[in-house]
Amino acid sequence: MSEKPETSAAIDPDLLEILACPLGKTPVKLEGDYLVCTQCGLRYPIRDGIPVMLIDEAELPAGVSSIEETICWKQSETP
Ligand SMILES: [Zn+2]
Numbered sequence: 001m002s003e004k005p006e007t008s009a010a011i012d013p014d015l016l017e018i019l020a021c022p023l024g025k026t027p028v029k030l031e032g033d034y035l036v037c038t039q040c041g042l043r044y045p046i047r048d049g050i051p052v053m054l055i056d057e058a059e060l061p062a063g064v065s066s067i068e069e070t071i072c073w074k075q076s077e078t079p
Contacts, residue, residue: 011035011051022053024072034059040072 011030019028021037021044028035034043035051041061045052055067067073 010049011046015051019051019053021072022055023070023076026072037072039075040070042067042070042072 016028016030016035019035020026021028021040021042023042024037024039026037026039028037028044030036031043033046035046035053036043041064042055043059043061044054045057045059060067060070064070
């Protein structure tokens with residue numbers, strides 16, 4: 001029998017360190033069940049302890065209505 005931890009999306013600190021916003025390549029911080037980009041504020045969900053670093057799955061920060069409005073997106077547009 002295997003037991004799964006019920007709560008707290010515990011992310012390995014070493015893993016957290018190598019994770020980054022796929023748009024801006026900027027670090028993310030842990031906020032509840034989300035990893036939040038420190039630059040653009042996109043919220044990447046953590047599912048079953050696995051961070052989903054996909055733009056399609058990310059939640060937009062408050063005040064932003066589309067992905068094109070985020071700082072990281074604009075940054076990725078310019079070479
Ligand atoms: Zn970002």
